[in-house]
Amino acid sequence: MSASAPVATYRLQFRNGMTFDRAAALVPYLKKLGISHLYASPVFAATRGSTHGYDVIDHNVFDPDLGGDEGFERLHAALDAAGLKLILDIVPNHMAASLENPWWRSVIEFGSDSEFADHFDIDWSRRLTLPVLGKPFDEALEAGEIRLALDRAHGCLALGYFDNLFPLNPNSYGFVAGSFPQASSFAGKDGWQAPFDGRIDDELERLSQDRSFLAALHKRQSWELTYWKDARKDLSYRRFFEVTGLVGLRVEDEAVFNDVHRLILNLVRSGRVDGLRVDHVDGLARPGEYLARLRAQMEAGQILLVEKILGPGEKLPADWGNVGTTGYEFIETLSGLLGETAGREAFRSAYEAFCSKSLNLPEEIRAAKELILRRNFEGELMRLAAIASEHAAKRQLPLQREALAAALAEIIIGFEVYRTYGEDEGLSCPDLAVLGNAVGSALAREEAEPQAIKFVTSLIHGEHEDRVFRARFQQLTGPVMAKAIEDTLFYRVNPFIALNEVGADPLGSEGGVDAFHAAMMEERPLGLLATGTHDTKRGEDARARLYALAEAPDIFSEAVSRWSRMNSSLRGDLGGHSLPEPDVEWLIYQALVGVWPSDEDLSGSVLSTLSERFFPYLEKALREAKLRTDWLEENPEYEAAVKSFATRLLSMDNQAFIEDFAATIRTFIAAGHINSLSQTMAKLTAPGIPDIYQGSEVLDLSLVDPDNRRPIDFATLEAWLDETTDLPDFNGSDTDGRIKQQMIARVLNARAQHPELFLAGDYVPLSISGPLASYHAAYLRVLGGQVALIVLTRLPLTRAVLSGVSDTVIDLGEGSGVFRHVLTGKSFHAERKVPLQAVLGNLPVAMAVRIERDD
Secondary structure, eight states: OOTTOOSOEEEEOOBTTBOHHHHHHHHHHHHHHTOOEEEEOOOEEESTTOSSSOSEEEEEEEOGGGTHHHHHHHHHHHHHHHTOEEEEEEOOSEEEOSTTSHHHHHHHHHGGGSTTTTTBOBOTTSOEEEEEESSOHHHHHHTTOEEEEEETTTTEEEEEETTEEEEOOGGGHHHHHTTSSSOOEEEEETTEEOOOSHHHHHHHHHHHTOHHHHHHHHHTSSEEEEEGGGGGTOOSBOEETTEEEEEEBOTTSHHHHHHHTHHHHHHHHTTSOOEEEETTGGGSSOHHHHHHHHHHTSOTTSEEEEOOOOOTTOOOOGGGOSOEEOSHHHHHHHHHHHSOHHHHHHHHHHHHHHHTSOOOHHHHHHHHHHHIIIIITHHHHHHHHHHHHHHHHHTTOOOOHHHHHHHHHHHHHTOSSSOOOOBTTBOOHHHHHHHHHHHHHHHHHTOSOHHHHHHHHHHHHTTTSOHHHHHHHHHHHHHHHIIIIIIIIHHHOOSOGGGOOTTOOTTOOOOSHHHHHHHHHSOOOSOEEOSOOTTSSBOHHHHHHHHHHTTOHHHHHHHHHHHHHHTGGGOEEETTEEESOHHHHHHHHHHHHHHSOSSSOOOHHHHHHHHHHHHHHHHHHHHHHTSSOOSSSOOHHHHHHHHHHHHHHTSGGGHHHHHHHHHHHHHHHHHHHHHHHHHHHHHHHSSSEEEEETTTTSOOOOBSTTGGGSOOOHHHHHHHHHHOOSOOOOOSOOTTSHHHHHHHHHHHHHHHHSHHHHHHOEEEEOEEESTTGGGEEEEEEEETTEEEEEEEEOOHHHHTTOOOGGGOEEEOTTOOEEEEETTTOOEEEEOSEEEHHHHHTTSSOEEEEEEEEOO
16 A cells, blocks of 8 residues: 555645644544544635635635644644545635735736736626625715725725725826815825825825715726625626535636646645645636646645535546546435335325425526526536627527527526536546437427527537637536525425435435445546535434434324424414424424434433534524525524524423433434444445545434534543543443444554455445345455455344344355454354355444354
8 A cells, every 4th residue: 555545535624723733633533543634724824804715815825824834834743743645625616705815806806907816716707796895886975985084004095884994996096186276295105105105194084975976986997886685696706506606617718727726836845734625626717628737736645535516327527537536425325225115205295285385397497597507607607608699699599689698598497417528638528418408498488599508509509619608608517507406496496304415416316225236336536425515404413313214104104294283383374374384393393303412311401402403503404495584684583583483492491392302312312323333334445445434433413514613522522532442232222423433443553454455345235134134235445465354234123023133145256264353353154155144243243254264
């Protein structure tokens, strides 16, 4: 094994108290856990107070708040001494559209004359829009919120809006000078200067009272201040999704690429960084070219990963080469293995009955996409339509912009994956199939002009030599899909929320053991195996617990009806409507199942802590659904009514419900512990690189961010790992995740002793026969004479009431011999057909390495 060969990654979220030095102090713990690579969130300079680091202001400076250059070197030294490597999360798609960003500040001040004007994806046919106002410009001006100010820190004049000082273009200084009572000027600004003393403050205050002067000065800038709500329909730069505070970068330009990656590539070449994770690769204009350029600067053994959500049956483009994903698709595969397929359908029926409505998922998907595209991305859609209109006019085709916009909308709504990847060579065969299906769907609906659809399709194909149109189109389909599915549909359609996860197929995926085996045997680049990330909708153990619900949908649906009756007096009323509505109430109960405390202590303090975490989640769920309230148009009365219900629901005064809820879900909690161990064992032994999100080596019942980014009590985790020497017999409970943590440490350390077996070994499904065959999955990892046997338990709630374990056997094929159980250290001899009980013992999962083969 080379020094950098991966065993497992550990994702660490920097900021919020996590610095380079704190991370360095964790290295001994990570080493003992069996980690080979620390996988760091973005560590370069970001905006003040950033909680995540994706709002980069300087790609070539380590964030001083994390410890700067010296702190990074101390972290590197600690990792190097322990034999650990580092993977960095990098952000080539965007930077912060902030005055703290020197490149962006230069663009604001000097416009298209700035040396960084071409670094950002800006439409320079118009003024640069700055959507920072809380109201339209004229209203903000009339309210006295805009003023002329002197920015002493930067030595320039500026238009001030609250704490922001937007620098004036030097060409407009003469206009300001003409309004001063005496001829004077500012050094370095258009050849004139004035004293930097108190007198100028008085003059600036006087001029700030002249609304017409400020309006005229504003018009002379290369930028314009705009209302933040107008960004969705009128923005002069490409943004990250809907986030106007993040401006797109043009890394397809080699000079921009070099400027953005100067420090990053220095770290890679020097060996201080062993791998890169590319954030939001789908946002780039030319992802294939970008990855090839990046890979060319890296050593062959260094890891290159992309954050990429794969649609049903989708593979990474063939020309991307040795590039892996961050592993969202593995979560989807596990949901098929651990979630009872028939139970999912029963959940849907129960949900429809409780909500008194039929669920047409394809139409729900369409409605979500249409809302996002026509409202949230209206500007991007109309800009594409305008480009198409220009091409149509050149060819004297009678196609209006609205007709072309309708055609584009229908094609984008019909996309089944996030995007296509056509560059100079055009669309690949898989991309042509994706586009063909979308176009076929658009034509079949007959809601857009066929001629407009066909013309737009020709532009996407690149038949008219317009690479800009195709690039813009490809950069739009991904954000529409992400915002429509992940951040809209998955909050408004909630029959079984364990499936509402990043990377999941909203129409459901094939389930069962055979489907899991088939997915594991597919050829794929070496990528991560994730069960939880900073972007997942809930913690991995909350999801594992929810899988158990699908085994007994009748119990849950009957309980929801009972709880709804019990809590009827807690409901509010708004405009004659009882709140919360049935679909929201169903979501509340199901989400609470996932995060309910595992222990029996349901004191006021425990419920209070739960409420503090749950209420922000509920607010986010309501707004993301975009049905009755929204981030763009909040409905405070509605939100207050739903929050009031949740507050009283979790009050100690509501003891009857709390006791009933806790008693009802107790068996699901126990089954969830077994599902947790199974999904973790699968992650640790399947083809790929196991990835552990910070803190999830023990019980992770977190909700969506920011809940899943809470600080981790690493001192306790270290103590737990140190205190247990013998793995106890499993009694159906792992209330804090200590067994899970021990399992991870033992399996990863075993992986480290057989690295090539798990990195390059074959995945061999095993046949199981007997009464409990369908409740387990077994497979071998085989490389030459090396063999590892893995057994998982599934559907534990049902399995617990069945007998026949002694009559259930695993067919090892050619894998017989003497094995050592990694979790217990015990050895056993396995002939071709080995009893299930002999492998599992008292544990629900097993990994055993063959130490002697039968001749």
